[in-house]
Amino acid sequence: MKELKELSKYLKKKITGKTLYALPRQWIIPNYSGKLSIKDGRYFVEPYEYYSQLIDRILENDRGVDYSKSLALINGEQDASWLRKAKMYGALPRATVAYNHKGFGAFEPEDIFGYKESGTFLKMIGLLPYLKELGINVLYMLPISKMSNVFKKGEIGSPYAVKNPIELDESYADPLLEGIKLEEQFKALVQAAHMLGIRVVLDFIPRTAARDSDLIKTHPDWFYWIKIEEAASYKPPHIPQLTFKIPDKEDLEIIYSAEEVKVHLQKFTLSPDKLDPEKWEKVKKMEGDILSNIAKEFSIITPPGFSDWVNDPQPTWDDVTFFRLYLDHPEASQKYVSKDQPPYVLFDVIKSSKFPGKKPNKKLWEYIANIVPTYQKKFGIDGARIDMGHALPSQLQDMIISSAKSIDPAFGFIAEELEMKNDKKAKSEGYDCILGNSWYASARPAEFYKFIEEITPNLEVPYIASCETPDTPRVVARENGNKIKYLAPALLYLSPNSIAYINSGQEIEEIQPMNLGLDNTIYGKTVLPPEDQFYGKLAFFDYYAMHWDKANDEMYNYLKWILKIRDEISDVMEGEFKYVYLNYQDGTIANYSYWKGDKGAVILGNLDFSNDKYLEVLLNETLGRPVIVNDIVLVTRNGKRKLSYGVGNSVPVNLLPGDFTILLVNWE
């Protein structure tokens, strides 16, 4: 709280009066009373004046509590059930709040006026009123910790190549707050979010580190090492006798007797401190990058990561390396490995959840388990997503979850679990929700029907209801995207066990994906017009700014409206769940309903993108008992219409291709 107030004071002192800082129209707070000059559709403000006024607005919500604690601790919540009512916005801050603040020429990460055009925590504070107005109550951010800049794919390091998990990335410091520590800037962001009732969830990556991790200096033995001359040919060995699979115990003999594996194992070497302790003491103290110095002095390097699936065609993950979670080889594999084999990486070693060693690297585990608590204590974050949790030893996963929950029992954990059927497993492991794969289903009418009708009602933990994610294609880039962009959010956000999720940019119909990780091809990066500055760029690897200036407010308003409906029926959604009886069903009409007290909500969606559907909804059969209807409010994209007379058991509904309708039923 102190930080946020200080920020406002600090900013006020620096006001110069020049309105030379451009902002997207959408970000400007309503009734802004500072200087504002609109030129060629761009909104120019005095940046210090603008942000101080914005922060003052947020401070109006100050109820005098300590907003540097999680909202759950503030509210005294005992479990993470808040996730069930979450309306989540997923942001990659460096791209989400990137903007050409000069207001002319091309976007530049930092410009001649000293503005940081790439994203900053201050600008994320600036986005909060916009998110609040949209209806968001959880801000999920991709990794914001110190990123590595080596072995990178594009212009800048990926947020998933973590150079230091407990330091924030300096790129998020805003020059407008020169002299204020980066951690203070982030603290202010969390406080501001909390003040607006928005929880903050962060993404953590415990299984891997950047190839040049800061931890190498203090713990070279927490990493694997290969000889540099082997780096050019380093890749996952091919196992001709096996198919594309996660290895089973029975496969180990085959794997270890494969020729390529034998060659692979010989590429590894001991860590520099073991190779030559005296030299290591000297190298450790050298100036410059530690990995670079090790490479020069020892001719060894940390190897790139790769998939834990045997014969996975994807290339090596060049910007990350695996943590050495066990001091010994996997227990089940030890008999296949020679006594003097240095620590090595192989499918079994990577999948340590299935192939643990006998000697956990305790110090490393403690370090890893302490990462989330560090953010809890310093900033009061509310939840975390755990990347590749499925590959962690279960004991380490337990440590991570329990140490966070011991600080804050209502701290929320999101499992990186794409399989909907693993809801129970995730729950038993201590996670509060799963990612799931609604983005896959919602792009495929046949699967979408099954997903909504058969999968979502039976989940034991909620799932992230998303028609796009940072890893997938944008919903507008999908086949029938111009229909799915409306239909999918409606059906998903109102589906059972859903956490409504908006992917940064979705609300302005951004077409370019942030990454090609899931359900995309390489052509997925070519969807912008070639004259666009960001043509071919992916926010995970390149500087990127969303197309705010080209967007209208239609999708924002639509999503806001759907989230509002969700709020309106959130009470009914806690009641009985029922499939909807229709006069006919051809497998293209999504249908589900909720009933509580004298209220009901019936949701119908036409998954057929070519044909209209004329239906009758049979209420008695749906609920399984006679329903006396007082009135029904028919909600469509065109608005609400009350059917208050002549409504019987059978309600006629006309659905256009890709259309949906919500019936709000008052009954006895």
Add this chain to the structure above:
Amino acid sequence: MKELKELSKYLKKKITGKTLYALPRQWIIPNYSGKLSIKDGRYFVEPYEYYSQLIDRILENDRGVDYSKSLALINGEQDASWLRKAKMYGALPRATVAYNHKGFGAFEPEDIFGYKESGTFLKMIGLLPYLKELGINVLYMLPISKMSNVFKKGEIGSPYAVKNPIELDESYADPLLEGIKLEEQFKALVQAAHMLGIRVVLDFIPRTAARDSDLIKTHPDWFYWIKIEEAASYKPPHIPQLTFKIPDKEDLEIIYSAEEVKVHLQKFTLSPDKLDPEKWEKVKKMEGDILSNIAKEFSIITPPGFSDWVNDPQPTWDDVTFFRLYLDHPEASQKYVSKDQPPYVLFDVIKSSKFPGKKPNKKLWEYIANIVPTYQKKFGIDGARIDMGHALPSQLQDMIISSAKSIDPAFGFIAEELEMKNDKKAKSEGYDCILGNSWYASARPAEFYKFIEEITPNLEVPYIASCETPDTPRVVARENGNKIKYLAPALLYLSPNSIAYINSGQEIEEIQPMNLGLDNTIYGKTVLPPEDQFYGKLAFFDYYAMHWDKANDEMYNYLKWILKIRDEISDVMEGEFKYVYLNYQDGTIANYSYWKGDKGAVILGNLDFSNDKYLEVLLNETLGRPVIVNDIVLVTRNGKRKLSYGVGNSVPVNLLPGDFTILLVNWE
């Protein structure tokens, strides 16, 4: 000479013995005797050992003269007729010799091992034996002077945004030569080239400077200035009464009475030293970037450049600004401008060759005219291309050319003149050759016929015979590119008044253009497969490395062969020029011949890419007198074949689609 020897000594002292530096197969010098390890098709060497041995090889050609002088001065040449025998290689060094020296992962401008993967002068030295073997005798380099990094289009500044015309760009320093001054490194490159008989020609840009030119600090009044708040809307004013044209004197009244021009003129302001001399003294001494400080303190900025054509649809040139060549407004326009109008930029001001002022900015002119001499004196360069020379006041152009020629009468000047018909004009202005537009003609069979037959024989200065340039599409990316890539070099390099030109990358069939400046569309940048690291990248604006690892030697060997033929017939080419009499001509058979003494050379090309052509060449009619043939050597892409008996006046030739044939005639 000293520098090059010193370099070799310096490198030898640093040899470590580790072969961890990858080079393209093509660059490796023949019979390299150092350590070499080939892995996965990549060639790994010890870099210090490799470059020292390479330099020693070059030093074998040392004839004990001062190679820091131009070859013309060394040879005592009196004019630039060496250009007529030039076989020129056009390089953008940062891309031309860019390579992933790690040998694994992605290309990075600088990597963890401290290798500079982006181009350096040392690596250009490394390329010289490869160029020499190809037959090159002139190395033309795009601007290598200090580049600006602001208002840039892509990842890095364009070489045409010159921050300091008399400083070399620090990016060209090679970390392998740490401690050796950049100027020494460049000097060594010029010496090495000269030792191999290769002349060095550089590109200079006298009309514009980077927006944040170093010259601002000492001469703020050499630039134009606008108010920052006008920057967002700054663009060439539209003149509704005029068409797309270079303005004439009669147009000035229309231009100056246009509404947009009036608004445009009000955007300008005096230079900071005139606005507030006292403040300027302070700002000048401030730390940090001078333009940034001026922007903050005076709220003014240098404006972007734009075309000198009225109503040109191209956008502003954001990374450059015009030099203020006159202290007053254009003489012809002064009556339209109010007395207190600050210096401004408009079509007439830009085209100062046509619309000069009365008061030349003498100091600036002297500075500009001294740029080329600076490079002559320091490095002994052999020639220069003058960018936008056509827009310079003729007196300034004279100064530039005469000051260089006074130092070295054989110094070569290339005019940025694309119109072939302006050969006489260029000559009269003192230029030694023109660029021309053979790249345009060679991609269009109908034009190509006319170009070869009607235009090239009549030129008064030679032209750059190029089927691609740094500004145009690559020849392999053209329609019928797989045929034109052979046909065009053959016809062009052997055409009258030709300077044989190979565009860096052409010899390895690189498909991605370096820039989209000429004869291309925005889609021209999308020709690589999307999975390529350099997909969508242009070497002018982004880091780029050619695809050495994917190339075979076929095109290199082909171009080498054509250049050799050119050498073989160079004497005949100085003889009589004659069109070739054929038994028929349908406008698709390029034909020309040279005759001298008892030799003749007949060149025939089939510009029809669909049909074979069976022809008879009529020698008597071609030469206009009886020819007694001793023998004829028929040269085709399949080799040479001697016709030594039964050859009469009529020689039958069969040309496949896009094919060519050269007849070397021995006659009496």
